[in-house]
Amino acid sequence: MKRTVGALLRKELLVELRTLESVPGMSLFAVTTFVVFHFALNKSSVEGDLAAGILWVTLLFAAILGANRLFVADADQGGFDGFLLAPVDRSAMLAAKVITMLAYLVVLELVAVPAFALLLLGAPLGPALGNLVVTLALADIGIAVIGTLVGAMAVQTRARDLLGPLLALPLLVPIVIGGARATAPLLVATHSSGPAARWLLTLGLYDLVFGLIAYALFDFLLED
Amino acid sequence: MAALQLEGLARHYGEREALRDVSLTLEEGRTLVVFGPNGAGKTTLLRVLCTLLRPHAGRVEVLGASLPDEAWRVRGRVGLLAHEPLLYRELTARENLRYHASLHGAREERIDELLELLALRGREDEPLRTLSRGMVQRVAVARAVLHEPDLLLLDEPHSNLDPAAIELVAPLIGAGSGRTRVICSHDPAGGLAQADLVLGLRAGRMALLRGARDVDVGEITELYR
Amino acid sequence: MYGRGLRSLSILTVAAMALALSLVFFYAPLEAEQGFLQKIFYLHVPLAIIALCGFVLGGLLAVMHLRTRDSRWDMRSYVVIHMSLIFAVGTLITGSIWAKGSWGHWWVWNEPTLVSFLIVFLLYATYQPLRFAIEDPERQARYASVFAITAGAFVPMNFLAVRLSSAYLHPRVLGSTSNLPGSMALTFLVSLIAMALLFATMCKYELTAKHTRAQVRALRRLLSGEDGAPAPRGRSAVPSTSGPMTTPAAGRTSL
Numbered sequence: 001m002k003r004t005v006g007a008l009l010r011k012e013l014l015v016e017l018r019t020l021e022s023v024p025g026m027s028l029f030a031v032t033t034f035v036v037f038h039f040a041l042n043k044s045s046v047e048g049d050l051a052a053g054i055l056w057v058t059l060l061f062a063a064i065l066g067a068n069r070l071f072v073a074d075a076d077q078g079g080f081d082g083f084l085l086a087p088v089d090r091s092a093m094l095a096a097k098v099i100t101m102l103a104y105l106v107v108l109e110l111v112a113v114p115a116f117a118l119l120l121l122g123a124p125l126g127p128a129l130g131n132l133v134v135t136l137a138l139a140d141i142g143i144a145v146i147g148t149l150v151g152a153m154a155v156q157t158r159a160r161d162l163l164g165p166l167l168a169l170p171l172l173v174p175i176v177i178g179g180a181r182a183t184a185p186l187l188v189a190t191h192s193s194g195p196a197a198r199w200l201l202t203l204g205l206y207d208l209v210f211g212l213i214a215y216a217l218f219d220f221l222l223e224d
Numbered sequence: 225m226a227a228l229q230l231e232g233l234a235r236h237y238g239e240r241e242a243l244r245d246v247s248l249t250l251e252e253g254r255t256l257v258v259f260g261p262n263g264a265g266k267t268t269l270l271r272v273l274c275t276l277l278r279p280h281a282g283r284v285e286v287l288g289a290s291l292p293d294e295a296w297r298v299r300g301r302v303g304l305l306a307h308e309p310l311l312y313r314e315l316t317a318r319e320n321l322r323y324h325a326s327l328h329g330a331r332e333e334r335i336d337e338l339l340e341l342l343a344l345r346g347r348e349d350e351p352l353r354t355l356s357r358g359m360v361q362r363v364a365v366a367r368a369v370l371h372e373p374d375l376l377l378l379d380e381p382h383s384n385l386d387p388a389a390i391e392l393v394a395p396l397i398g399a400g401s402g403r404t405r406v407i408c409s410h411d412p413a414g415g416l417a418q419a420d421l422v423l424g425l426r427a428g429r430m431a432l433l434r435g436a437r438d439v440d441v442g443e444i445t446e447l448y449r
Numbered sequence: 450m451y452g453r454g455l456r457s458l459s460i461l462t463v464a465a466m467a468l469a470l471s472l473v474f475f476y477a478p479l480e481a482e483q484g485f486l487q488k489i490f491y492l493h494v495p496l497a498i499i500a501l502c503g504f505v506l507g508g509l510l511a512v513m514h515l516r517t518r519d520s521r522w523d524m525r526s527y528v529v530i531h532m533s534l535i536f537a538v539g540t541l542i543t544g545s546i547w548a549k550g551s552w553g554h555w556w557v558w559n560e561p562t563l564v565s566f567l568i569v570f571l572l573y574a575t576y577q578p579l580r581f582a583i584e585d586p587e588r589q590a591r592y593a594s595v596f597a598i599t600a601g602a603f604v605p606m607n608f609l610a611v612r613l614s615s616a617y618l619h620p621r622v623l624g625s626t627s628n629l630p631g632s633m634a635l636t637f638l639v640s641l642i643a644m645a646l647l648f649a650t651m652c653k654y655e656l657t658a659k660h661t662r663a664q665v666r667a668l669r670r671l672l673s674g675e676d677g678a679p680a681p682r683g684r685s686a687v688p689s690t691s692g693p694m695t696t697p698a699a700g701r702t703s704l
Contacts, residue, residue, distance in 0.1 A: 007326030011312070011319075018314040018351065078310035082367075084276055086327035087300030149599065153592055157582035163575065167596070170572035171603055174610035181614060202610055213602050217595045220515055224277050224588070238586030239666065 004088040008096035015073050016100075022069045023107050026062040030112035033058045034119045045122030052184040055116055056176050059109065060143070060169075066104045067147030068164040070097055071155040084222060094148060094218040101144035109136055121187060128186035135186075138203040139179040142210060146171050149214045152221045178202040225288060227252045227375055227404040228273070232282035235268055242268045243428045246282070250421060255405040257415045257436075260425035261448050266408040267307070269425070270377045273406060274304045287374055300328055303373035305381050305397065309364035313353040317344055317363045320352065321370060328371035338366040342392055357384040362393065369396045376405045382414075412444040452657045455650075462650045465643035469636070477636040486550040491636055493543035495644035496536050497562065501604060503533030503648060504573065508601020511594035523590040526597050528655045530576055532648060537570045558615070565611040572600055 016022055037054050038044070046054060074080050083093060113132070117125045125132070146168060154164035182199035228250035235243040243265045250256045258266050271277040273286055275295040284290065289297035304310075311320045321335045339348050342362045352360055361384040368376065376397055382390050394400055399418055409415030416422065422439045424432030424447045431447055432439070473491045480487035507530035514522035544563045549555050558564060579596055583589040 003326060003329075007323055010326075011315070011323045014319060015312055015314050073312060073314075077312050078306070078308040079312065081276060081304075081306065081308075082310040082324065083327065085274060085299060085302070085304055086324070087296065087329075088327055149595075153579070153595065156588065156592070157579065158584075159578070159582050163579060163582060166575045167572075167579065170568050170575075171599070173568050174606055177610045177614045198613060202613060206606060206610075209602060209606055210599075213599055217515075217598060220591055220595055223591075224271070239663075 001089050001092055004086075004092040005096050005099070008083075008092060009099060012096060012100045019073075022066045023104055025069075026066045026104060026108045027111040029065055030058050030062045030108060031115045031119075033061065034112075034116055038120060043120075046120050047122045048188045049180070049184045051116075051121055051123070051187040052180040054120065055113075055183065055187075056180045058116075059105075059112060060172060060176060062108055062112065063101075063105060063143050063147060064165050064168050066108070067101065067143075067151045067168060068154065068161060070101060070148065070151040072160075075155045080222060084224075090219045090222055091215060093222065094214060097148045097151070098144045098214075101147050102140055105140045105143060109140075123187050123189040125187075131186055132183060135179060135182045135200065135203070138200060138207060139175050141207040142175045142203060143172060145207065145210045145214050146175075149210075149218065149221075152218065156221075174202065174206050178206065225252065226250060226285070227254070227287055228256070228406070229285040230282065231284075233269075233272065233279050233284055234281035235265075235272060235277060236280055241428050243272070246425075246430055248421070248423060248430075248433055250404065250406070252404050253402060254420040255399065255407065255418055256421045256423060257407045257409050257419035258423045258425060259409060259412065259415060259444050259447055260431075263427075264425040265428040266425055267379060268428075270304070270306075270379055270406065270408060273375075274302045274377050275299055276304075300371060301374045303368040303371070303376050305364060305368040305376070305378045307379055307383075309352075309360050309367070311352055311360065311363060311367060314351050316351055317348040317355070317366075320363065321366055324367050324370055330371040334370060334372075335366075338370065338396075341396070342366055358386060358389055361385055362389060365393045365396060369401075374404065376401070376403050378405060378407045380408055380410060382411075412441045416441060416444065452661070455653055455657060458646070458650050458653060462643070462646040465639070465646050469640045469643040472636040472639050477633050478630070480633075486547065489543055489547050489550075491640040493540060493547055494637070495641045496543060497540040497566065498641060499644045499648050500533045500536035500540055500566075501569075503529050503536060504569065504604050505601050507533060508598045511597035511601070514590065514594045515598075520587075520590055523594060524656065524659060525652075526594060527580075528652050528659070530573060530597060532652050532655070534570070534573050534576070536648065537566060537573065540566050541570060561608070561612045561615045564615070565608045568607055568611070569600075569604055572603065576600075 034054070037058070041050075041054075043050075074083075084090075113125075113136075150164055150168045150171065154160045154167060157163050178199045182196065182203070185196075226249050228248070230249075231247045233243055233246040234241065246265075246269065248256070258269060260266050268277065272279050272284065272291070275286075275291060275298050278292040278295075284292075286298050287301055289295070291298070312323075315323070317339065318335065321338070322332065324330070325332055325335060339345055342365065344359065344362060344366075347355060347359060352363065355363070365381070368378075378397055381393070381397055385393065397403075397405070407415065407418065409418075416436060416439065419436040419439075422432060422434055422436050422444070423430065424444065426447055432443060469491070473488055477488065477491070479485065507526050510522050510526035510529060514520070514526060541563070544560070544566070545555050548557045548560065548563070556563075576593065576596060580589050580593050583592055
């Protein structure tokens with residue numbers, strides 16, 4: 001199983017490095033969205049709830065862009081068949097894709113969060129960084145799982161670019177709730193407390209539930 | 225032991241039938257050639273045999289394993305050469321083959337052997353999208369035989385191949401390979417020459433099933449009318 | 450097979466609804482604060498509960514489908530989800546009317562149940578487009594089942610998250626359903642039962658209609674023989690029954 005996941009990851013990495021079709025697009029989209037927000041809201045700096053909202057919505061939409069591309073190469077170039085013919089555990093593909101999506105998200109956040117701090121955030125990010133990273137990590141797992149599940153569903157349909165976001169957005173609302181509520185108190189000038197445990201628990205519960213569901217159901221999406 | 229044993233195999237597509245009541249036995253080492261017009265169910269049959277599709281009814285035994293329940297026993301012992309090469313265009317031939325070798329647990333030395341055999345040396349480190357269709361088809365052949373399968377399923381294997389290339393692949397997927405083969409063909413004369421058993425499909429049903437010696441080319445062309 | 454008992458069920462449903470309505474209008478007392486408008490509670494809450502149960506049931510039926518590969522489970526799952534979606538729309542509309550009457554706004558964000566419903570509605574509204582976008586009927590059924598199970602698990606998760614996020618903002622505007630005086634509780638219970646019966650009856654109607662249509666199609670195919678079969682339906686979001694029922698149609702297959 002490990003060997004299979006390793007082989008799949010190597011393949012994903014190679015394809016992404018050659019085509020660069022996911023990560024740069026996601027990152028650029030995020031930065032551009034911050035600029036759009038500046039003009040739309042007519043604000044030069046934001047704090048608290050508003051800041052958390054902008055950050056999470058942007059991350060979410062960028063993530064969905066990436067999730068949409070996740071299975072396209074496999075679907076269009078017979079990658080599913082090639083994998084299905086092999087004597088391997090099919091959950092390996094789920095694991096590999098979730099890890100890939102996580103990697104994309106981490107790179108996205110490495111670009112987007114500093115960009116956000118630079119362009120729009122009115123409060124210093126330094127002291128809150130640790131807590132922010134924890135929150136992002138928990139949320140990323142959930143986004144990666146749902147993104148993989150929805151990406152696999154949408155890629156085999158006709159309106160794949162439309163259905164992906166339509167399916168993913170409602171499913172990701174609890175992540176937005178947990179993430180934004182947890183982050184809001186971190187993004188104020190005089191922050192004192194960390195994110196309420198309640199929100200981190202929500203995120204963790206979500207990750208667990210949908211991780212298990214994805215593990216149970218993914219194989220059914222692969223077969224013919 | 226029979227390599228293939230089908231009895232009343234059926235597969236439907238919604239309320240339509242893609243395959244109906246297909247029954248045959250194929251001994252090890254023999255070649256079955258399937259003829260039939262487009263849409264007759266040839267590709268469906270192949271996909272059922274390599275476990276990509278589940279049979280909806282009937283008894284299907286491939287290499288001693290009963291489908292769909294024992295499909296896992298068959299995977300890795302079957303090699304499929306489909307219409308699409310099942311390769312990633314952005315990756316090189318070597319990378320694609322390494323990937324498949326990893327999936328199947330095949331030896332990596334085999335990759336070099338095959339690249340040599342198929343005259344792909346010198347182009348194996350270029351992305352597949354820069355290669356001609358004929359070369360891509362050769363890489364696909366390599367992919368199909370990389371893990372030394374017991375059963376070969378070939379969907380019009382000579383498409384995109386020039387006569388020189390056909391000679392190159394012959395030891396791997398041709399009669400000389402010694403493997404059990406199921407070939408879908410649109411070439412009545414050429415296909416018949418390779419066959420031990422001939423199956424003619426029309427609208428998902430068996431229109432013809434006979435030993436190759438008892439079939440003449442005219443009957444095959446009749447199928448396409 | 451499906452039509453059995455349909456008449457008795459319908460009669461029972463009509464009776465239950467008549468009873469519920471008379472209780473609501475003539476028996477349940479007027480609530481002090483909200484007056485007559487409060488009676489929409491007997492419509493709104495049962496709709497909500499049945500819709501939610503329906504969604505979860507749709508998920509369970511989908512589990513059966515994936516386990517048994519019998520497309521009749523998928524048909525049941527489809528009908529139940531379809532009906533629950535209608536009931537969910539009813540919930541949103543009655544909730545909105547109630548909000549307007551109580552608070553003067555057609556929509557309120559601090560009523561967590563209503564908000565959760567909106568999200569759930571938006572999610573399940575993609576069920577049919579998803580089905581419609583997949584041509585292969587077997588794959589369509591399979592993907593729909595995966596969706597139904599994921600969405601079914603999502604419903605409680607969503608309610609939890611939304612409830613958490615608004616707990617500290619305002620007191621519940623539409624009031625809680627606990628601590629109901631006896632007469633109201635009885636009316637509520639009868640309304641709930643009537644709603645459940647209505648749901649079951651409508652689902653049964655739809656299942657029977659689909660099944661009958663499929664049988665008619667199969668008979669037509671049988672009568673017209675191999676060549677004369679009518680052209681297959683175009684793309685459809687509606688599941689067909691398990692494969693061909695009798696002798697097959699002409700081979701306009703794609704593979």
